[in-house]
Amino acid sequence: EIVLTQSPGTLSLSPGERATLSCRASESVGSVYLAWYQQKPGQAPRLLIYGASSRAIGIPDRFRGSGSGTDFTLTISSLQPEDVATYYCQQYNSYPITFGQGTRLEIK
Amino acid sequence: EVQLVESGGGLVQPGRSLRLSCAASGFTFDDYAMHWVRQAPGKGLEWVSGISWNSGSIGYADSVKGRFTISRDNAKNSLYLQMNSLRAEDTALYYCAKDSSSWDWYFDLWGRGTLVTVSS
Numbered sequence: 001e002i003v004l005t006q007s008p009g010t011l012s013l014s015p016g017e018r019a020t021l022s023c024r025a026s027e028s029v030g031s032v033y034l035a036w037y038q039q040k041p042g043q044a045p046r047l048l049i050y051g052a053s054s055r056a057i058g059i060p061d062r063f064r065g066s067g068s069g070t071d072f073t074l075t076i077s078s079l080q081p082e083d084v085a086t087y088y089c090q091q092y093n094s095y096p097i098t099f100g101q102g103t104r105l106e107i108k
Numbered sequence: 109e110v111q112l113v114e115s116g117g118g119l120v121q122p123g124r125s126l127r128l129s130c131a132a133s134g135f136t137f138d139d140y141a142m143h144w145v146r147q148a149p150g151k152g153l154e155w156v157s158g159i160s161w162n163s164g165s166i167g168y169a170d171s172v173k174g175r176f177t178i179s180r181d182n183a184k185n186s187l188y189l190q191m192n193s194l195r196a197e198d199t200a201l202y203y204c205a206k207d208s209s210s211w212d213w214y215f216d217l218w219g220r221g222t223l224v225t226v227s228s
Binding site for chain 1: 143145152153154155158167169170203208212213214215216217218219220221
């Protein structure tokens with residue numbers, strides 16, 4: 001199974017700053033088979049990014065996904081207070097589907 | 109309104125069974141694969157099982173293979189998860205999740221979850 005490792009575990013930034021979240025795969029997941037989800041406290045996850053870089057419907061353009069192969073990045077430009085959440089990457093290149101352990105984003 | 113609503117969770121003793129249901133509305137259910145994803149208390153997300161639009165393709169995580177059975181009834185717009193031989197480590201919030209297509213394996217709609225607690 002493909003193991004996804006996210007870093008950092010926790011990120012604490014101020015409003016308006018840029019957040020860079022990393023997701024590294026134990027083997028290649030190709031160029032497009034990577035998704036990102038946002039899970040706010042007490043809520044279900046929400047799809048942010050699919051195909052490594054395509055934003056889901058209704059997702060603001062301050063969320064940007066990039067990368068291919070084994071290294072992927074979610075960038076959130078100009079952090080807003082409502083971005084407080086845990087962010088998960090997920091690969092769907094090979095069975096079984098796997099998720100990273102999550103990066104918790106805090107706003108100072 | 110496009111939504112998924114899970115039900116059937118509860119407190120169950122180890123070794124017993126439980127059946128979860130997910131009612132879908134607001135979209136053409138039989139156009140999409142469906143999945144179950146769980147989250148243990150304070151932990152991350154774990155994919156449990158998925159089923160294609162016509163039930164022709166089914167997959168399970170190794171952790172539940174042989175104990176859990178996924179099924180769907182397209183006439184009732186419903187997804188199910190039959191969980192047998194439950195263990196303490198199956199304790200989690202179980203989410204129903206809609207695939208983005210007939211079998212893409214990423215999830216563009218989630219329910220709010222139903223809590224399963226396995227304890228004596």
